[in-house]
Amino acid sequence: MTLDAAPLDPTDRRIVQATQAGLPLVPEPYAKIAATLGLSEAQVIARLAAMQQRGVIRRIAVAPNHYALGMTANGMSVWDVADDRISDLGARIGALPFVTHCYWRPRALPQWSYNLFAMLHGESRAEVEAKRAEVSAILGDACRDHDILYSTRILKKTGLRLRDD
Structure with a gap:
C-alpha cells in the first residue's frame, strides 16, 4: 500500500459520501450507488479499488451486530x-x-x-x-x-x- 497524501477529487469524495453510512442492501449495491452519482458501476468499483490501493480506504467489509446474530x-x-x-x-x-x-x-x-x-x-x-x-x-x-x-x-x-x- 502506498499512501497518497493528495486530497480526494470531487468524484471520489462523492463516492465516499455515498458509502460512508454503509452500502445499500440490494443485490447490486455498486450499481445503485453509480446510478445515484451518474457514474457506471465499473467506475465506482475502479475508483474504490484505487482509493484502497492509495490507502484512503483500508477495506470494505460487513460490520455485523454479533449480539443480534446470537453471538452474545x-x-x-x-x-x-x-x-x-x-x-x-x-x-x-x-x-x-x-x-x-x-x-x-x-x-x-x-x-x-x-x-x-x-x-x-x-x-x-x-x-x-x-x-x-x-x-x-x-x-x-x-x-x-x-x-x-x-x-x-x-x-x-x-x-x-x-x-x-
Whole structure:
C-alpha cells in the first residue's frame, strides 16, 4: 500500500459520501450507488479499488451486530507471540471461521506484552473459551502468554467519515 497524501477529487469524495453510512442492501449495491452519482458501476468499483490501493480506504467489509446474530459472548483474545512467527501464525488464526478480526500490534512493554489480537465470538463464554483453546493449540510454543477481554456492550462502529469543509 502506498499512501497518497493528495486530497480526494470531487468524484471520489462523492463516492465516499455515498458509502460512508454503509452500502445499500440490494443485490447490486455498486450499481445503485453509480446510478445515484451518474457514474457506471465499473467506475465506482475502479475508483474504490484505487482509493484502497492509495490507502484512503483500508477495506470494505460487513460490520455485523454479533449480539443480534446470537453471538452474545465476544472476547478480544490477546497473545504474546514470537515476533519471527507472528506473520504466519496470525494468518492461520485470522482464517479461522470464528475469528472476525485478527491483527498484529506492537507491544507496549513493560505493561503490555501482547502483540497478536483476535476477536472470538460465540453463544456463551464456554464456547469462546473452547475456541480460545483452539487458537492456543495452533500457536503452540510460539505463544508465551495470553488473555481475553470480554465485551460488555456494543461499541459504535463507523467507517470513513468526511467532514463538510
